[in-house]
């Protein structure tokens with residue numbers, strides 16, 4: 001038995017369950033969320049995207065509108081929403097108890113479909129989870145009402161000019177004052193997404209000696225000594241990528257996230273959801289590009305035939321379609337597994353898998369972006385008109401490949417984690 005189809009009927013333009021095919025994962029509440037987010041984005045985002053891209057910024061009022069529409073709470077939460085957040089609006093009227101990893105996937109799928117707007121939420125989605133998972137109740141009660149109401153914004157600041165993949169060697173210091181009431185922070189962070197408009201920086205700092213054990217996480221409010229300047233990057237200005245400087249910034253000790261010395265582990269746990277979420281965005285990026293390329297191939301004539309009548313062009317679509325569907329299936333499997341495991345077991349068992357999933361997502365994007373660009377011809381290189389979304393997608397691909405863990409580093413991590421699990425399993429078996 002199939003359900004009615006939703007969205008575009010072009011091949012691979014939507015996930016298979018949108019076309020009405022059976023699914024073990026998506027239920028009524030996922031459909032409700034999908035319909036609500038698509039409607040909201042079509043009404044509030046789509047008509048303005050071109051002018052925002054041209055202006056290089058999204059108006060601040062939009063962030064308040066997102067809060068009122070119930071977008072910020074799920075964006076800050078990931079795969080579960082705390083019951084204590086039930087008094088905030090949640091888009092699609094999803095109850096916190098209903099929310100699962102597939103809602104997270106649907107939410108990001110639909111947000112990414114609306115284009116560059118998604119970059120507005122990156123800081124919240126990577127910066128809020130450490131506050132939710134590891135911070136004191138006092139700090140949560142103080143900060144969450146501000147950031148969930150859209151009044152204030154947050155981002156994640158880990159990378160430094162001299163330490164990116166190598167988080168263990170970061171150099172930004174946070175030294176306690178003699179009275180033990182404050183940390184004094186000095187250092188620099190680079191490529192911090194949403195930093196230009198953030199009020200809080202979820203920051204990895206060195207509170208102890210060298211190596212991972214000396215790293216802590218500190219929430220740094222925008223205050224005296226915090227300076228931000230834009231870093232122009234390939235995908236454009238809407239993500240507000242930032243160079244951040246801390247000069248003798250005084251932060252109350254109550255803003256420490258968890259315990260001193262736990263910052264490296266907390267950063268790594270946080271990366272797992274970030275990598276999964278990058279795969280969510282890649283999936284929709286590929287589908288949108290395929291949609292536009294298909295539309296073009298059905299109408300463009302060359303050598304007395306429609307492009308789609310050329311076997312070479314059909315071959316391109318077939319090769320894109322099989323990769324996108326395989327990526328979707330793997331992503332859904334990981335989302336399902338994470339939903340069945342505790343946070344701790346999820347991080348232990350799936351950290352390496354998630355790293356490899358992120359790599360696969362980036363590789364599929366590279367393939368699809370290039371093939372779609374070629375199908376569009378000159379339009380694929382043009383920032384306006386029918387190829388504009390493909391041109392933008394092509395430029396955004398490196399932002400899926402390097403941030404959140406660079407491809408080469410992730411492949412190596414995936415293999416090391418797989419070996420670790422193999423050794424643990426062998427050891428457990430030898431004890432039987």
Ligand SMILES: Cc1cc2nc3c(=O)[nH]c(=O)nc-3n(C[C@H](O)[C@H](O)[C@H](O)COP(=O)(O)OP(=O)(O)OC[C@H]3O[C@@H](n4cnc5c(N)ncnc54)[C@H](O)[C@@H]3O)c2cc1C
Pocket residue numbers: 155156157158159161162163164165166190191192193194233241399402403404405406407408409412
């Ligand atoms: C657009 C953008 C947005 C970003 N947003 C944020 C953000 O919001 N917050 C934040 O904290 N950071 C952010 N980053 C930083 C991003 O996470 C880092 O750029 C990334 O982790 C790589 O670090 P790096 O640039 O220092 O490269 P390096 O660590 O210097 O690595 C350079 C290259 O060397 C190779 N390499 C290095 N080490 C290894 C290894 N062990 N094995 C194999 N190959 C290796 C890889 O090919 C790698 O790409 C962002 C970056 C960009 C470009």
